[in-house]
Amino acid sequence: MFEGKENLFFQAQMGSTLRGSGTCEDFLADQTIDHLVLISTCSVLTRERAQMSKVSQQNTTPSVNGISVIHTQAHASGLQQVPQLVPAGPGGGGKAVPPSKQSKKSLPMDRNSDEYRQRRERNNMAVKKSRLKSKQKAQDTLQRVNQLKEENERLEAKIKLLTKELSVLKDLFLEHAHNLADNVQPSSTENTTDSDNAGQ
């Protein structure tokens, strides 16, 4: 249990669907706590990274109750050098960006829009599903290994048995062959070699 007890302090994101609603709403209803959050947040803000590590973006949804909600949302995922995704673009840039249509793409999408949230939510579901599937497959593969190992043992056992059977039969055959020889030429010399003819 307690899979994803999050930090609240840094997000308390409650998505569009307000999953796990209850508590979230309760929390939001409590303005005092919000103040607290802001305060502590600020205290944190005071500090500045010596070498400035990240540049992000924050959305301060002005008022929702009177609480100044800080939407933030940095994710700070990759940090690879970004070519130039800046859509607003040419404004101050040195390069003359071709006046192509930048209407939809390159525009990072309003992070507050319902559409965005819907997209995210759906993707999150998809991701979860995909991961579940992946995990399932891995498990199946593992199971398959065990299955195959068992099968292998069975087969090896069978081979062992067959080999033994074959061996016995060969011996018998040889013996009888001798017997036959004896019967065919009873007048020959020694018959004593009969007994130790087990070697095939």
Next chain:
Amino acid sequence: MFEGKENLFFQAQMGSTLRGSGTCEDFLADQTIDHLVLISTCSVLTRERAQMSKVSQQNTTPSVNGISVIHTQAHASGLQQVPQLVPAGPGGGGKAVPPSKQSKKSLPMDRNSDEYRQRRERNNMAVKKSRLKSKQKAQDTLQRVNQLKEENERLEAKIKLLTKELSVLKDLFLEHAHNLADNVQPSSTENTTDSDNAGQ
């Protein structure tokens, strides 16, 4: 290629190590772009989520060049109801938080501290390593399956062979048994079956 080309617009996080340095620095050097970022950001901020979805935190490192760097960092991972991690705590809360020691824990750690960044960086490495390992293992398992399947085929083939051999030998044995019988009791009825008893 382009594994993690990030959005820049929302982060351009460049970690403590400034991996993939080049571009990042370039970007930062260009103040105009920064302005752009801020502007667009603001425009985004204007909007307010109808049902207010997230509460996060942002770090505005005051000045790094004259650019107001927004550190942010929401991550917005879980959104589960958070008990009450608020460290500053009891101030406005309804519940009387036990005055336990909240010195180290519950305090979300200064997100700007070098220590924090180091921890994060290390963890990121560990995560990457772990995932690589995991992937490797999965691949190995898959390979093992194929290996076992091959082995199985081999074994089955062998069984087939042995079975056939056994069958032949049995037949031979039976035939010889007949021969024996014939030889032991040559006075019996038909010996015509002799002719096809050429086996060995």
Next chain:
DNA sequence: GCTGATTGCGCAATGG
């Protein structure tokens, strides 16, 4: 108690 290893999760890019 700390550190690395795992794990669940969300975000964004990309593939189909």
Next chain:
DNA sequence: CCCATTGCGCAATCAG
């Protein structure tokens, strides 16, 4: 356009 997959970072938890 949507879903699926994948790489990645964050945070919680496990394990040594």
